Each structure stands twice: as structure tokens, then as C-alpha cells.
Amino acid sequence: MNTEWIWGLTGGLFIGLGAAVFLLCNGRIMGASGILGGLVERSDRSATAERLAFVAGVIGMPFLLRPLIAPQAQTHLTPDLAIVILAGLLVGAGTRIANGCTSGHGVCGISRFSLRGIVATVFYILAGGLTVVLFRHVLGVI
Amino acid sequence: MRLVYAFLAGSLFGIGLLISGMTDTTKVQGWLDVFGNWDPTLAFVMGGAILPMLVAWQLTRNRTPLVGGRFPAPPRVELDRRLIVGSVLFGVGWGLAGLCPGPAMASLSFGGAGGIVFIVAMIVGMFAAPKLGAQLDRMASAA
Numbered sequence: 001m002n003t004e005w006i007w008g009l010t011g012g013l014f015i016g017l018g019a020a021v022f023l024l025c026n027g028r029i030m031g032a033s034g035i036l037g038g039l040v041e042r043s044d045r046s047a048t049a050e051r052l053a054f055v056a057g058v059i060g061m062p063f064l065l066r067p068l069i070a071p072q073a074q075t076h077l078t079p080d081l082a083i084v085i086l087a088g089l090l091v092g093a094g095t096r097i098a099n100g101c102t103s104g105h106g107v108c109g110i111s112r113f114s115l116r117g118i119v120a121t122v123f124y125i126l127a128g129g130l131t132v133v134l135f136r137h138v139l140g141v142i
Numbered sequence: 143m144r145l146v147y148a149f150l151a152g153s154l155f156g157i158g159l160l161i162s163g164m165t166d167t168t169k170v171q172g173w174l175d176v177f178g179n180w181d182p183t184l185a186f187v188m189g190g191a192i193l194p195m196l197v198a199w200q201l202t203r204n205r206t207p208l209v210g211g212r213f214p215a216p217p218r219v220e221l222d223r224r225l226i227v228g229s230v231l232f233g234v235g236w237g238l239a240g241l242c243p244g245p246a247m248a249s250l251s252f253g254g255a256g257g258i259v260f261i262v263a264m265i266v267g268m269f270a271a272p273k274l275g276a277q278l279d280r281m282a283s284a285a
Contacts, residue, residue, distance in 0.1 A: 004169075004181075004183050005183060008162045008183040008185075008186035008187045009187070009189065010161060011158040011161040012158065012162055012186060012189060012192075013193065014161065016190060016194035016195050016198075017154050017158075017194050018155035018158060019151070019155070019191065019198070020195055020197070021147055021151040021154060022148065023199075024202070025143075025144075025147035025209060026144055026148060026151075026208075026209055027206070027211045030155065032155075032243035032247065033243040033268075037268045037271070040268045040269060041272070050144055053146075053152065054152035054155075056149060057149040057152025057153035058159075058244065058247045059156065059247050059250050060153070060251075061153040061157050062249065063250075065157060066252060073163075074166065074252070075167055075252070075256070077241065078239065081259060084239055084256050084260050086235070087241070088259070088261065088262070090231050090234050091235035091236060091242060091246075091260075091267065092235075092263065093270050093274055094232030094234070095228065095243060096271030096275075097228030097231065098228025098229040099225070099228070106191075107192060108195060110188075110192055119226070120225055120229040123226055123230050124229040125174070127229070127237065130237070131174075131237030132178075132237045133175070135238060142171070
């Protein structure tokens with residue numbers, strides 16, 4: 001039986017709980033690109049420690065618990081470094097220009113019926129889908 | 143306590159990304175690839191994540207955050223060039239590698255050199271974003 005959707009749903013609930021904790025306790029929107037980008041730009045210094053604590057949890061907890069809960073987990077990232085670098089540049093610049101990514105616009109925006117969150121999500125999914133079609137099925141490079 | 147809650151939120155987010163499979167780029171690209179062997183997992187992850195947040199946004203009404211201060215202002219409604227162009231650029235990068243900012247961080251400890259290269263490139267892109275955004279505004283006013 002295929003149980004991957006159950007893990008997807010369970011993991012999703014954890015993600016949503018994390019976002020709910022950040023909102024209800026600290027009054028902040030849990031957006032990965034906003035938190036990391038805020039550190040990069042050194043904007044709103046009063047939020048720096050809180051952002052670092054969040055990033056420590058995001059990086060540190062999978063590091064600590066992966067051997068116990070998902071020892072087989074891998075990223076399967078393409079070995080083509082040109083693609084990796086191009087993709088990283090686009091993700092970094094795009095999420096900051098749009099002021100949000102899958103967590104901020106997607107999870108936190110859609111759940112409050114934000115028009116901007118919904119529109120952003122439609123556009124990054126369409127662009128992502130077309131990119132996979134073009135680069136995988138037409139050009140055959142990913 | 144603010145730091146403890148932030149660490150707890152980040153920990154839940156990181157664990158959720160790991161067990162949902164979203165740190166696996168093949169699952170993300172598999173979801174985007176509607177003409178290939180389509181993988182529905184990401185839709186379950188998104189749905190599962192939105193559920194607690196639907197409740198959380200309701201709980202913000204007439205209340206203040208636990209540590210004090212205010213909840214975020216209601217979302218802006220106007221759509222602008224930055225939102226659309228930025229989201230398209232992000233989507234292209236997301237499709238190319240199968241990583242977005244959260245999973246890039248969550249997989250840093252086991253993603254090897256490629257994962258580190260991705261996050262460094264992403265941070266460089268974040269540095270460049272304010273200038274690119276300003277350029278976009280100039281193109282808008284010139285058009």
C-alpha cells in the first residue's frame with residue numbers, strides 16, 4: 001500500500017503547527033524566505049535573535065532526528081551544479097521580490113484567504129510546472 | 143520565551159518538511175510534473191499545513207500574541223508587478239532544482255555539497271533582490 005500521502009499529511013500538520021506556534025506565540029508569519037532574507041538584509045535588528053532561533057530549529061531538528069525517524073531520507077538533488085546555482089539564485093531573488101515563498105504565501109497566506117498569497121501560489125506553481133515540462137520533457141536536462 | 147517559541151516553531155517546521163518528504167527534490171518535481179509520473183504528495187502536505195493555520199488565524203481575533211505586541215495587519219489586497227514577476231522567477235528555480243527556502247534549510251545537514259551550493263546561491267539571490275526589485279519598478283514607470 002502506498003503510504004506516502006499519509007506521511008505527507010502528517011508532515012504537513014507539523015508544518016502548520018509550527019506556523020501556528022510562530023503566529024500565536026510570537027505574532028509572526030512563518031515564511032522561510034522572509035526569515036532567512038531578513039537575516040541576509042539585516043532588516044529589523046530586533047527580530048534577528050528570533051530569526052536565528054527559528055533557523056536553528058529548521059536546520060538542527062532534522063539533523064538530530066533524521067537518524068531516528070527518516071534515516072533513508074535523501075534530497076536527490078541534481079548533480080548538475082550549473083542548474084543548482086541557477087535555481088538557487090532564482091529562488092533567492094524571486095522569493096524576496098515577491099515577498100514570500102511556499103510557507104509564507106502558500107501556507108500562511110492561503111489559510112487567511114489572502115489574495116496576494118493565492119495569486120503568488122498560482123504563479124509559482126504554474127512557473128514551476130512549465131519549467132519541469134520544458135527542462136525535463138523538451139530539453140531533457142533535469 | 144520569544145526565542146524558545148521561535149526555536150519550537152522552526153523545529154516543527156523542519157521535522158514536518160522531513161517526514162512529509164518535501165526535502166526530497168524528486169517528490170517536489172514529481173508533483174510539478176503533470177505530464178510525467180505525477181506524485182500527489184505535495185497537495186497533502188499543503189492541505190495538512192493549512193488546516194492548523196485556518197484555526198490559528200481564527201484564534202488571532204480580538205487577542206494579542208502570547209509574548210505581547212500585535213498580530214500581523216490584515217493582508218494587502220493590491221496585486222503588483224513584484225508579486226507576479228518574483229513568484230514566476232521563484233517558480234522557475236523551484237522547478238529546476240525541486241527546492242524552496244524551507245526544505246533547503248531543513249535538508250542542509252544531509253543534502254551534501256549540492257545542498258550547500260544551493261543555499262549559498264539562494265542567499266546571493268536574496269542579496270541581489272532589492273536592486274532587481276528597484277529595476278523592475280523603473281521598468282514599470284518607463285513602460
